[in-house]
Amino acid sequence: MINSNALETATRRLHGRVRSTPVLDTGSVLYKLELLQHAGSFKTRGMFNKILAAAERGLPASGIIAASGGNAGLAAAYAARELGVRAEIYVPETAPPVKVAKLAKLGASVTQTGHEYAEAYAAAIVRSEESGAVFCHAYDDADMVAGNGTLGLELLDQASFDTVLVAVGGGGLIAGVVAALNGKKKVVAVEPVTARALSAALAAGAPVDVPVSGVAADSLGARRIGRIAYETAVETSLTSVLVDDDAIVEARRHLWDEYRLAVEHGTAAAQAALTSGAYVPAPDERVVVLLCGANTNPSDLS
Structure with missing residues (x-):
């Protein structure tokens, strides 16, 4: 705990x-x-804390990546924008359009893939390893x-x-x-x-x-x-x-x-x-x- x-x-x-x-x-x-x-x-609380904690250790230029059914992505995009950090968000194709539209408005790069959160998560992990961006888990992370x-x-x-x-x-x-x-x-x-x-x-x-x-x-x-x-x-x-x-x-x-x-x-x-x-x-x-x-x-x- x-x-x-x-x-x-x-x-x-x-x-x-x-x-x-x-x-x-x-x-x-x-x-x-x-x-x-x-x-x-x-989720904005958790994402702010996660990104700020990562920043204390030094954020890469590639910024952050998150996978989300919608809300964690919105929170990550908002916190990243406020902190001047690049954000890339992966969401399933089934994510509500209202959430996907808001992600774009917040300035995040959005990729839709798969039909469930788990599939978007897997794609985001691969991308994080390729780019070096900090992966912000939507829920199973101590800082979150x-x-x-x-x-x-x-x-x-x-x-x-x-x-x-x-x-x-x-x-x-x-x-x-x-x-x-x-x-x-x-x-x-x-x-x-x-x-x-x-x-x-x-x-x-x-x-x-x-x-x-x-x-x-x-x-x-x-x-x-x-x-x-x-x-x-x-x-x-x-x-x-x-x-x-x-x-x-x-x-x-x-x-x-x-x-x-x-x-x-x-x-x-x-x-x-x-x-x-x-x-x-x-x-x-x-x-x-x-x-x-x-x-x-x-x-x-x-």
Whole structure:
């Protein structure tokens, strides 16, 4: 698990570079509005920390490379632009057009290849070895996880709560949040039934490949959980629940109808744990739903 020193270092690095995102208290549930982060997701925290840490060791002229279903690429492109670093992003051909268009606007070089994140990842690794650019893993990297963990530390200062619900793909967010809140608050992992890398790993006793599909696959579609997230989950006996596509779609619609919050399907998975009954809080339990990304096409919400 990421230690407190790494979290404190990340907090110092990110000061003035990322937004302190607000918490919305609806009376029945709290929402951490990380969808308001630069580039539209929590991943900007991790990518800034990764690139800044690499810069301390000396960045090559070829800059950075990242593979992404969309959000990690957007975060890498944004952070690289702000730091004056060249960025090359590999995304699957199935990445949402809204995310691909934003990558180009941020000045990154974009290559689309394969139908899943895993294929884009493999191509990016080859390119990184050829060019010498620093590879920025979307989730299984200590600097990425520590940067994401600053969100948890921020949340502790903002609100009084008992539990936080976190959507899980590759595990870079939940590993950071658990590290920040360990021993202080309960963290619940929420995964789509059709992209259940964490729960499959916990059942198997090690990270394993899983089939990936469903409405949230573009952001939660990691074929295998990251090593850091898996080890963190085992060490802390992390609670995990599953939600289906119908529940995710309904939760996304609920967030729009009730609060005018336009979130991507992967983000809505955390809300789906509540609206579907996959997670039932105790009567006096104060729950935070972490809304981690906004990179969606809102045309189907109206």
